[in-house]
Amino acid sequence: MRILEGEGVTKCFGGLAAVSNVDFHVDGGEIVGLIGPNGAGKTTLFNLISAALAPKPGVIRFKGKNITGLKPHQICRMGVARTFQSVKIFANIPVFENVRLGSLFGTSPGMSSADATREATELLEFVGLSAVRATPARDLTLANQKRLEVARALATKPELLMLDELMAGLNPTEVAQAIELVTRIRDKGVTVFMVEHVMKAIMSVCNRIMVLHHGEKIAEGKPQEIATNRTVVEVYLGE
Amino acid sequence: MQQFFIIIGILSLVYSGWFIEWLLAKERKSILITSGISLLVLALLATLPLYASGYTPILITNLTMYIILSVSWTLFSGPTGYMSLATAAFFGVGIYTAAFLGETLPLPVFILAGGVISFIVALLVGALTLRLRGIYFAIFTFVLVMLIAHLLMFWELHVTGTRGRFVVVIDYNTIYYAMFAIFVVLMLTAYFIKRSKYGLALQSIGQYEEAAAHMGINVTLVKVTFFAVSAFFAGATGATIATRWTYIDPGIAFNPLLSFLPVLMAIFGGMGQLYGPVIGAVIFAYLQEELITRFSELYMLIFGIILVIAILYMPNGLVGLIQKWRKASSGEQHADT
Numbered sequence: 001m002r003i004l005e006g007e008g009v010t011k012c013f014g015g016l017a018a019v020s021n022v023d024f025h026v027d028g029g030e031i032v033g034l035i036g037p038n039g040a041g042k043t044t045l046f047n048l049i050s051a052a053l054a055p056k057p058g059v060i061r062f063k064g065k066n067i068t069g070l071k072p073h074q075i076c077r078m079g080v081a082r083t084f085q086s087v088k089i090f091a092n093i094p095v096f097e098n099v100r101l102g103s104l105f106g107t108s109p110g111m112s113s114a115d116a117t118r119e120a121t122e123l124l125e126f127v128g129l130s131a132v133r134a135t136p137a138r139d140l141t142l143a144n145q146k147r148l149e150v151a152r153a154l155a156t157k158p159e160l161l162m163l164d165e166l167m168a169g170l171n172p173t174e175v176a177q178a179i180e181l182v183t184r185i186r187d188k189g190v191t192v193f194m195v196e197h198v199m200k201a202i203m204s205v206c207n208r209i210m211v212l213h214h215g216e217k218i219a220e221g222k223p224q225e226i227a228t229n230r231t232v233v234e235v236y237l238g239e
Numbered sequence: 240m241q242q243f244f245i246i247i248g249i250l251s252l253v254y255s256g257w258f259i260e261w262l263l264a265k266e267r268k269s270i271l272i273t274s275g276i277s278l279l280v281l282a283l284l285a286t287l288p289l290y291a292s293g294y295t296p297i298l299i300t301n302l303t304m305y306i307i308l309s310v311s312w313t314l315f316s317g318p319t320g321y322m323s324l325a326t327a328a329f330f331g332v333g334i335y336t337a338a339f340l341g342e343t344l345p346l347p348v349f350i351l352a353g354g355v356i357s358f359i360v361a362l363l364v365g366a367l368t369l370r371l372r373g374i375y376f377a378i379f380t381f382v383l384v385m386l387i388a389h390l391l392m393f394w395e396l397h398v399t400g401t402r403g404r405f406v407v408v409i410d411y412n413t414i415y416y417a418m419f420a421i422f423v424v425l426m427l428t429a430y431f432i433k434r435s436k437y438g439l440a441l442q443s444i445g446q447y448e449e450a451a452a453h454m455g456i457n458v459t460l461v462k463v464t465f466f467a468v469s470a471f472f473a474g475a476t477g478a479t480i481a482t483r484w485t486y487i488d489p490g491i492a493f494n495p496l497l498s499f500l501p502v503l504m505a506i507f508g509g510m511g512q513l514y515g516p517v518i519g520a521v522i523f524a525y526l527q528e529e530l531i532t533r534f535s536e537l538y539m540l541i542f543g544i545i546l547v548i549a550i551l552y553m554p555n556g557l558v559g560l561i562q563k564w565r566k567a568s569s570g571e572q573h574a575d576t
Contacts, residue, residue, distance in 0.1 A: 050453055076455035088450035090443045101443055104436040105455035113436070156455055 002064075003028040003160055003191050004049070004080075009058035011044055018044040019055075020215040026160065031182065031192040033202040033223075036212035037235060042195040043085055045212065046164050049193075050082045051075045062160070079107050081158035083149040085165045085195070091138035098137050099123050099151045106156025120155060127151040127181065143174040150181065154190070161185060163194040167201050179205050203227065211235070244291035248299040249521050251280040252306060255422070256514030259430045284419060288412040296415040298528065300483075303418045304476050305524040307425055308497065309504040309516040311472035314429055315465045316502075317510040318441040321372075324498040325364070325380035328387050329357040329470040331493035333477025334406075335391065338487055341407035350417060350478045357474025358467045360387075365463035381498060388493035395489070403488030406481045417479045425472050429513055432465070441465060507549050509556025518557055 005025040011018050019041040026032045034042050047053040049060055051072045060068050062078055070078075081102075090098050103116035111119075124130045127147040132140060137148055146166055153161055163182070167175045179201050186192055196202045202209060202223070209226045211219040213235045219226060226232055258277050261267060288296045308326055316323050333353035340349040368379045395401050432438050440461050443451040452458045481487060500523065501516075508519025526545070530538040553560045 052449065052453070071457075072449075072452040073455050073457045076453055082453055084450065088447045090446040090450070092446055093439070093442055097439060101436075101439050101456075102454050105440065107455065109455065116436075152454065 001028045002026070002061075004060070004062055004193070006049070006055075006058065006060045009045070009048055009055045009060060011041075011048055011053060011055055011058075017215045019048065019212075021058075022212070022215070022217050024210060024217065024220075026191060026193050028159070028191055029186070029189070030207045031186050031194065031205055033206035033209040034193065034195045034212065035197070035199075035202060035209060035226075039214075040212040041215040042212055043164055044215075046082060046162055046195060049075075050080060050162065073105075076105075076156055076158075077107055077109070079157070079159040080162065081106075081153035081156045081160070082162040083146070083153050083164055083166060085168070087142070087145045087149060089137040089140075089145050089148055089152070092136055094134050095129055095137050095140065095148055096120055096124065096133040098148055099155045102152045102155025103157075106158075108157060120151075123151045123155055126154070126184070128177075143170050143177075146170070146178070147181070150185070154185070154188075158190060160191045160193060163192060163196075165195055165197060167196060167198040175201060241291065241293075241295055244287065244295045245298060247283060248287055248291075248295065249302065249525065251284050252299075252302065252422075253514060253517055253521060254280050255426055256306075256310075256512075256517035259426050259433075259513045262430060263433055288415050297411050297483075298525075300411065300415045300418045300480075301528070302521055302524045303422050304480055305500065305504060305520040306517050307418070307422055307472055307476045308501040309508070309520040310425055310429060310513065311469045312501040313505045313510050313513075313516045314432065314472075315441070315469040317505065317516075318438070318445050319462065319465075320445040321369070321462070321466075322377040322502070323380045323466070323469070324377050324502070325361070325383050325470070326473050326501050327493055327495055327498040328380070328384040329361060329473035330477040330497050331384070331387060331489075332357045332360055333474035333479075334481040334484075334487055334492040335404075336474070337478040337481035338404040338406045338492075341482065346409060346413065346417060346482070350421070350475050353478025354471040354475035357477075358471040361467035361470030362463060365466040366459075369459065369462045369466065381495070384493050384495055384498055388489040391493075392489040403486055403491075405486055406484060408485055409482040411483065414479060414483055418476070421472065421475050421479065426513075428468065428472075432468075433513070437461060437465070503546060505556075507546070507553075507556055509553075509558030509560075511555065511562075512558050515556050515558040522557075 002025050007023055009022045010020055022045065034045065036042050044053065048055045051070055054069060058068070059066060062080060067075060067078065100116050100120040103111055103119045124133055127150055129144060129147055129151065132144065137145065140148060150166070167178050170178060175198055182192060182194065182205050206223055209221065209223055210217060211226060211232050218235065219229045219232050221229070258273070261273060287299060308330065312323065312326055315321065336353035336356050337349055340352055344352070364383060368376060371379055440451065440456045443454070443456065444458055444462060448458055484491070504519035504523045505516040507523060508517065509515030526542070530541055534541065
């Protein structure tokens with residue numbers, strides 16, 4: 001089942017086409033990777049899906065419904081959550097409350113305070129942050145701040161989770177933990193769409209990979225196909 | 240004896256702020272004693288005009304007015320970081336509501352009307368301006384004070400042909416109770432907001448508005464609503480105090496100083512806890528009262544010096560300073576992050 005699809009998605013900043021006429025889709029239960037050199041338009045595409053930006057022209061559908069032109073909070077309530085390339089946690093709020101906020105709003109805004117508390121506790125356990133639940137989020141290490149963003153996004157109970165460079169800036173041990181976390185999220189039944197530069201991660205965890213270059217989709221396929229694709233190799237390494 | 244009643248009144252007001260924070264705390268200690276003191280404080284404040292005559296209720300009314308303005312400002316601007324300088328505008332709208340409706344309607348009705356009209360004005364203004372951030376929002380809200388004042392001035396001079404208006408006079412004990420009632424409602428509102436998920440939402444908006452929106456929070460709606468709630472209290476207070484002023488014109492009703500004072504009081508007291516702006520307002524307003532009568536020429540100078548010292552040495556206000564001392568004495572340890 002196609003959970004997310006885009007047709008002719010385009011976004012121009014002035015004369016520059018950051019994302020140009022891109023068609024894409026994500027199937028339910030998949031982990032899809034989005035790669036490309038710096039400035040390829042990966043984060044812009046994420047911003048278009050999560051409605052931080054509006055495509056012009058182009059149509060984006062979530063579970064068959066046209067979501068183009070909706071507001072970010074509406075997208076979230078439909079079941080699309082995201083993390084940010086540059087971490088955007090609520091720095092002065094304790095870790096636990098950061099996550100609880102996602103439960104209280106998110107896809108089920110009518111949730112009772114007790115249910116939200118229980119759910120946030122479970123999610124902190126899930127990402128391994130139970131020990132620091134009372135700490136203000138600003139005092140966490142980068143790896144933990146990224147985990148917190150994942151927990152907060154999961155708290156909104158999404159069907160699709162978009163991870164924007166979850167592993168950037170992490171050391172090899174932390175990368176391994178993050179990979180394991182991504183597979184556990186998929187096993188929970190959440191579809192994952194991830195932008196990543198860490199090739200080891202992307203190759204080992206993704207079912208399918210899309211490659212963007214100068215805002216255009218240049219390749220798509222299974223990890224092995226992408227690794228041997230001539231255009232992709234040229235784009236990354238030069239001819 | 241008057242001094243004694245004044246001190247009792249002030250302590251009771253500060254205690255109310257602390258009491259709400261106590262109610263909000265996760266672990267509540269000494270429930271019996273606190274409830275006892277709270278009932279006593281409530282009784283004291285409710286009966287103050289009966290035994291403390293003359294100046295005391297008037298002074299306490301004045302202090303309560305500043306507390307309401309400062310706490311209601313903090314309600315919205317504290318967590319969100321949207322620095323509103325529109326307090327004087329909503330306060331003035333309340334005053335003019337009293338001037339227009341005071342002759343024909345009973346006191347509670349026109350106080351409520353003052354609040355509701357301010358609420359509506361804030362909804363409209365909020366919908367227009369809350370997409371502005373930082374200094375732009377502050378300036379726009381301040382311009383709003385001028386805008387409404389001059390529009391009214393123009394209207395009065397060219398349409399109704401007056402400059403100022405007389406406001407119905409009501410005895411000061413009644414006004415004391417009206418102000419006290421607004422204060423109680425404000426404290427309860429603050430309690431329910433802080434306890435609800437919207438208290439958390441307001442904080443998240445202040446820290447990362449974009450992320451808050453992606454968490455499913457309708458940030459525009461939340462901001463506009465609580466901006467208007469805060470304006471309601473400024474308007475209701477304006478409508479109440481107008482009856483003590485007997486004569487008003489746009490210059491008096493829309494005094495820009497009333498946009499800045501609540502902000503300064505909140506910063507001076509500390510915005511993290513509810514009793515911060517209460518303490519700030521009490522000290523400021525009392526100081527103002529004393530300085531004006533004793534050193535009428537030096538008053539602004541002394542005021543300014545105190546403010547400079549406060550901002551230099553207490554970035555988190557009085558309450559922040561107290562908390563720092565407490566932490567230092569209890570030797571708090573940090574968890575492994």
